[in-house]
Amino acid sequence: MSFLSKTLSRVKPSPTIAMSAKAQELKAAGRDIIGLSAGEPDFDTPENIREAAKAAIDAGKTRYTAPDGIIELKEAICAKLKRDNGLDYTPKQVSVGTGGKQTLYNALMATLNPGDEVVIPAPYWVSYPDMVLLAGGTPVVVEASLENNFKLTAEQLDAAITPNTKWFIFNSPSNPTGAGYSHDELKALTDVLLKHPHVWVMTDDMYELLAYDDFKFCTPAEVEPQLYERTLTCNGVSKAYAMTGWRIGYAAGPEHVIAAMRKIQSQSTSNPCSVSQWAAIEALNGTQDFIAPNNEKFVRRRDMAVRMLSAIDGITCPKPEGAFYVYPSIAGLIGKTTPAGTKITDDETFATALLEEKDVAVVFGAAFGLSPNFRISYATSDEELKEALNRITDFCASLS
Numbered sequence: 001m002s003f004l005s006k007t008l009s010r011v012k013p014s015p016t017i018a019m020s021a022k023a024q025e026l027k028a029a030g031r032d033i034i035g036l037s038a039g040e041p042d043f044d045t046p047e048n049i050r051e052a053a054k055a056a057i058d059a060g061k062t063r064y065t066a067p068d069g070i071i072e073l074k075e076a077i078c079a080k081l082k083r084d085n086g087l088d089y090t091p092k093q094v095s096v097g098t099g100g101k102q103t104l105y106n107a108l109m110a111t112l113n114p115g116d117e118v119v120i121p122a123p124y125w126v127s128y129p130d131m132v133l134l135a136g137g138t139p140v141v142v143e144a145s146l147e148n149n150f151k152l153t154a155e156q157l158d159a160a161i162t163p164n165t166k167w168f169i170f171n172s173p174s175n176p177t178g179a180g181y182s183h184d185e186l187k188a189l190t191d192v193l194l195k196h197p198h199v200w201v202m203t204d205d206m207y208e209l210l211a212y213d214d215f216k217f218c219t220p221a222e223v224e225p226q227l228y229e230r231t232l233t234c235n236g237v238s239k240a241y242a243m244t245g246w247r248i249g250y251a252a253g254p255e256h257v258i259a260a261m262r263k264i265q266s267q268s269t270s271n272p273c274s275v276s277q278w279a280a281i282e283a284l285n286g287t288q289d290f291i292a293p294n295n296e297k298f299v300r301r302r303d304m305a306v307r308m309l310s311a312i313d314g315i316t317c318p319k320p321e322g323a324f325y326v327y328p329s330i331a332g333l334i335g336k337t338t339p340a341g342t343k344i345t346d347d348e349t350f351a352t353a354l355l356e357e358k359d360v361a362v363v364f365g366a367a368f369g370l371s372p373n374f375r376i377s378y379a380t381s382d383e384e385l386k387e388a389l390n391r392i393t394d395f396c397a398s399l400s
């Protein structure tokens with residue numbers, strides 16, 4: 001019998017982290033790898049935020065804090081949720097964790113019992129189903145179609161809900177597709193939730209500020225205030241503020257759930273890094289001036305990626321509303337063979353051959369629950385992105 005836990009055997013390691021690690025390994029071995037697999041901005045953390053962290057260190061803010069965050073950060077989060085989303089929360093309704101990932105994990109650990117179902121639209125962020133499994137619940141994956149721009153319909157959500165459904169996980173703009181739900185599209189989903197009072201919504205708003213063109217971000221409790229009492233609004237500073245390494249995320253919701261999440265955190269990581277918390281206060285309260293120019297760069301890269309990928313025979317690439325990902329379909333390439341003799345049977349063989357034969361790292365769609373696709377993160381320099389897209393174009397043209 002294995003020494004390891006049975007629960008762990010139900011879970012797979014993060015495929016995006018695995019792909020980035022493989023790309024780094026090949027790079028270290030001297031290969032000219034271009035990595036388009038990591039989900040993080042290529043920008044540095046803005047200077048005002050770095051300065052706030054240095055000041056916090058010098059002021060001795062280097063000790064344990066309250067397990068789910070200092071009051072000053074919770075107040076900054078409440079102010080942000082009011083300012084940007086029109087939502088009223090008090091600090092007692094806020095939990096700060098070590099990254100958005102830990103807050104989502106805490107929430108699932110704090111609420112799921114065996115038999116509880118969690119509805120997850122696919123393609124999904126890789127961690128949702130595995131976190132649900134780790135917490136003892138059952139993921140119920142519902143595939144959104146490319147034809148509907150990877151967005152779940154009201155009918156699909158309604159059909160997936162059973163008496164055992166506890167949570168609906170919502171993510172817009174989405175990782176891995178960049179798809180963003182308009183107010184009306186989200187309202188159609190919240191109307192379904194109104195019919196099912198036992199279902200709560202966990203909304204992962206991590207890419208809120210990375211919204212492009214005339215797309216207007218909205219979040220469930222804002223669109224349907226009647227859902228306020230059963231919504232956990234999750235967000236963080238990792239993406240828009242280029243703070244992935246600082247590890248600060250947060251959730252706001254009913255006090256008893258926040259208290260349960262605090263209990264878990266107090267017995268696992270104690271508290272998120274004290275210095276990072278002070279930096280996050282500056283991120284939320286300080287100037288937001290760098291976001292628009294950063295977004296302009298992302299829009300330029302998104303447009304280049306969509307244009308070049310759409311020009312490839314066999315690839316279909318919808319134009320996303322936000323985040324920094326595109327999620328092209330390779331349905332038209334299945335069955336072809338690479339110059340090295342590999343048959344493209346699915347998106348995994350495609351991504352592996354692309355890495356081995358053209359030195360470009362992307363993540364295959366099966367990792368996100370919808371095939372045959374792959375995810376490109378365009379949060380990389382214009383030059384690298386262009387070179388990678390040229391290589392993908394050449395690779396696809398070389399298939400026979």
Ligand SMILES: Cc1ncc(COP(=O)(O)O)c(C=O)c1O
Binds near residue numbers: 171204236244
């Ligand atoms: C949709 C989504 N939610 C949450 C996270 C986790 O963010 P953090 O780095 O703050 O843990 C990510 C990171 O990739 C993400 O893409």
